[in-house]
Amino acid sequence: MSNTDFYIRRIHSLSGIVPIGFFLLEHIFSISTVLAGPQAFDATVAHLAAIPHEILIPLEIIAIAIPLLFHGIYGAYIALQAKNNVGDYGYARNRQFWLQRMTAWYTFAFLIWHVGYLRFMVKGGGTPINYALMHDYLSNPIVFVLYAIGLVAAVYHFTNGLFTFCITWGIAVGPRAQGFVNKAAWGLFALMSGVGLLALTRYIA
Numbered sequence: 001m002s003n004t005d006f007y008i009r010r011i012h013s014l015s016g017i018v019p020i021g022f023f024l025l026e027h028i029f030s031i032s033t034v035l036a037g038p039q040a041f042d043a044t045v046a047h048l049a050a051i052p053h054e055i056l057i058p059l060e061i062i063a064i065a066i067p068l069l070f071h072g073i074y075g076a077y078i079a080l081q082a083k084n085n086v087g088d089y090g091y092a093r094n095r096q097f098w099l100q101r102m103t104a105w106y107t108f109a110f111l112i113w114h115v116g117y118l119r120f121m122v123k124g125g126g127t128p129i130n131y132a133l134m135h136d137y138l139s140n141p142i143v144f145v146l147y148a149i150g151l152v153a154a155v156y157h158f159t160n161g162l163f164t165f166c167i168t169w170g171i172a173v174g175p176r177a178q179g180f181v182n183k184a185a186w187g188l189f190a191l192m193s194g195v196g197l198l199a200l201t202r203y204i205a
């Protein structure tokens, strides 16, 4: 690996946490306000919509679109490279590595659909997003199931990514530290996907 490759890999790794991972956390929190009722969700949307365009659009481009495009496109390049360094790990780690790749691909396709439709076609076309719209949309069982898988896949990719991030950056070095971070990542996975899935069911309640 050349020096440049090393630094790009490091930026790729970091971008998965800051800003994309933070955005995922914020996004799951926002959609989960529906747990307090449809009005609470609509209030969250109104709150976000109140951010002036001159701030929101550059923020969306700089803090979300560019990092996500970089992470997704370079991530696809990494995932397509044949050398899977799985040899040194046990069976569970191998499976986690494989799942990290699979969830990357599902998230990739899901985000094109999710962002393309809701952000560009619906919102970009001038239709405001609110509870009623999400209720109608998610009432289609195929859409609901694909969204549920998309949510769990993105959360797994992020939380297992937090674990590999700690290894990549030398934060969790020994087997004990790595075991601890792995368990914490599984805990975060259970929490985020549990809350997210529960919220998803409220849209069709």
Ligand code: HEM
Pocket: 009, 012, 013, 014, 015, 016, 017, 020, 021, 024, 071, 072, 073, 075, 076, 078, 079, 100, 101, 104, 105, 107, 108, 111, 154, 157, 158, 160, 161, 162, 164, 165, 166, 168
């Ligand atoms: C919700 C969106 C996403 C988030 C929050 C996210 C987050 C992360 C995190 C935290 C890591 C761990 C970095 C590390 O191990 O040091 C990671 C790794 C990775 N991501 Fe993503 N990611 C997202 C979307 C994607 C997409 C769309 C792809 C493209 C197919 C992708 C491909 C990858 C790959 C291949 C790795 C492993 C890199 C390696 O082995 O060094 N990710 N991601």
